[in-house]
Amino acid sequence: MIKNYIKIAWRNLLKNKGYSILNITGLAIGMAAAMLILSWVQNERSFDLFHHKKDQLFLVGNRANWGDKLQVWFYTPKPLGPAAKAEFPEIAHYSRYSDNSFLFSVGDKKLKGQGAFVDSAFLSMFDFPLLEGDKEHILKTPTEIVISQSLAKRLFGKEEALGKTLKIDSVDVVTVSGVLADMPGNTRFTDVEFLLPWKYMEKIGYSDDYWSNNSVQTYVELNPGISKEAMDRKIKDITKRHNGPEEDTEVLLHALPDWWLRSKFENGKIVGGRIDMVNLFTLIAVFILVIACINFMNISTARSEKRAKEVGIRKVAGAYRVSLIGQFLSESILIAAISGVIALFITWLALPSFGNLISRRLAVDFGHFQFWLNAVGFILITGLLAGSFPAFFLSSFQPVKVLKGTFKQAKATFSLRKILVVIQFTIAIILIISTLAVHKQIQYAKDRENGYDKNNVVYISEEGEVAKNSKLIKNELLQGGVAVSVTRSNSPITESWSNSNGFWWQGKAPNDKTLIDRMCADEHIVKTAGLRLVAGRDMDLTQYPTDSTAILLNESAVRLMGFKDPIGQLIKDNGIEWHVVGVVADFISRSPYEPVEPAVIEGAKGWFNVMHIKFNPALSTATALAKTEAIFKRYNPNYPFAYNFVDKAYAAKFKESEQTGTMAALFAFLTIFISCLGLFGLAAYMAENRTKEIGVRKVLGASVFSITRLLSKEFAWLVIISCLVAFPIAYWAMDKFLEAYTYRISLGWGLFIIAGLGALILALLTVSSQAIKAAIANPIDSLRDE
Incomplete structure (x- = not known):
């Protein structure tokens, strides 16, 4: 019996090649997208779990x-x-x-x-x-x-x-x-x-x-x-x-x-972490697969009248409904199997690029038995899920009505198909809004004033002989016209490597244990890093030898310490009494999505790990780097010359967020694409169902435009309903997502309008192909049997 099911299913696939290709394409893309996401999810969930003592x-x-x-x-x-x-x-x-x-x-x-x-x-x-x-x-x-x-x-x-x-x-x-x-x-x-x-x-x-x-x-x-x-x-x-x-x-x-997954703490307790993102993308994988299955259902039932007589004859010949359900499920499982093989091939091709996108080494273990067991289970579940509704729907036809030619599809069933399309586009619109919101949040943080000049500044780790020869290196860079300013520091300007709650200042509350970021710099940090001086001056050991114990405060530190006139104030740290010589505007050394922490920059009595170099703008970057490398090679010959641009180091702060945004955009695009395939199937169903109506209208003088508008109007309403459902859900979800950011965007109507209009335009473009085809058809062909 199963062999017979498969043989008939294969013949039906070949008989309806166009619709078979649509079904297989939609399922294959959906399954491949789900596989890619789940490969990342599995990688995330497997972090360090291969240790046999993991529970200890x-x-x-x-x-x-x-x-x-x-x-x-x-x-x-x-x-x-x-x-x-x-x-x-x-x-x-x-x-x-x-x-x-x-x-x-x-x-x-x-x-x-x-x-x-x-x-x-x-x-x-x-x-x-x-x-x-x-x-x-x-x-x-x-x-x-x-x-x-x-x-x-x-x-x-x-x-x-x-x-x-x-x-x-x-x-x-x-x-x-x-x-x-x-x-x-x-x-x-x-x-x-x-x-x-x-x-x-x-x-x-x-x-x-x-x-x-x-x-x-x-x-x-x-x-x-x-x-x-x-x-x-x-x-x-x-x-x-x-x-x-x-x-x-x-x-x-x-x-x-x-x-790896649960490392976010609030008030001393675990409240989540990367697991939130993993769960979100697992849900997206499920949504994409469901949308692909809905697409399959719509396209399958769109051809229902073509199979109605087949069902009627089979029932008259004695076929039970359960055998018909088995037949239709066999067809869906066969399509799912073909789609699954194509999806595996797509996944294998796309996995290296997808791994590069998320900066992770991902691989499919084709030689592992568990992989093939999971793959077969995945295909079976997809086939059963996709074929369940068509199987029960098609097997429910009454043979008397079908064979008499009085068969009409129930209004409720028709409405259910529309509901499925609404579900598809609701999910797609939510993903589009989410993608737009993530990208807007990233851009909002990128556009934030970071407090320093990122351009034409590099920093180099003081390895080997650099620290010992730092004065000689600095002099050659300045005297040779390679740099306009050089500063040693304990950390790059884009990072904070030290903090403490042990600072003392006049008027500090006894129980105040606020952490203050600590940076150290010998001199000219304002000039080198392009910090904005709000009050006082930069540190300069040549003009002010006592600046070895000088200290700069950022604006947040001034507010914390309650200084009305900070210049000249004394601050104790690490057994040294530092005197304030300047105040700089807040600059971002940690997350660009969070408020700037109170910070100090201590003078030459601090410690140093990094050298910042502000290149001479009169030189090209390549020339400045070549001359800098030659100087470092002379004084530190045993170490390779390695440098970091400040602008690239700052851009790296957005890397993970941009990866998340790109992933969201990619899968939102696939979701809308699969949803449009579903609309294509429903449009074909509508055009097929109303062939005679369209013929009569054309005979009575209806234009191609009016018929196209008539057929497209219903689909436009489906997308509009999807928007009305999606907008509040997307707003709630994105508002919860943005709660993690102190420095965040506001969710304006622009995001929702763009997403809604985009979905509507794509839907109408998809439907119009079938609507125009039906509108320009010769009415003689559709009315010939009347």
């Missing part, structure tokens, strides 16, 4: 009141890990993690690598495959290193890396004690190219025992059977015990499954 691994965090907010952060003091292991037998292992980059030398070959300092238990806690070496006996001495497979190949070529030696920063010699498989894309450690033992960090003086310095990540593995809640209660006071009675920081544990 936790990231240690801190929770404390800052100002009027209970904040959570996940950088901890360096001594916390060893202390927790010593004090709590529930902890099986711990590992601290501090990322860093070094220059590695093998003979004449010099390469930069990105990695981290870790404790010796790191590789026993996490399941990162070790291709060479023994996990139980590595990372225990300061003279060894574990490198990734790709770094090993870059350093040693085809030679075996295990046991080989290399130099770190042209100073220390270490031996390769292990080679790691390259990190997968679905882990928070994906950029790690090497692991150095914590003992080496201690050897070079990077470690410390200060409980007030939250500077590393700490991971702990609990013994089996130990609950997070019980451990939270025991460990929460560990910092208070070690740091004195004035310390109010509580320690908490963050479970591994929540690290």
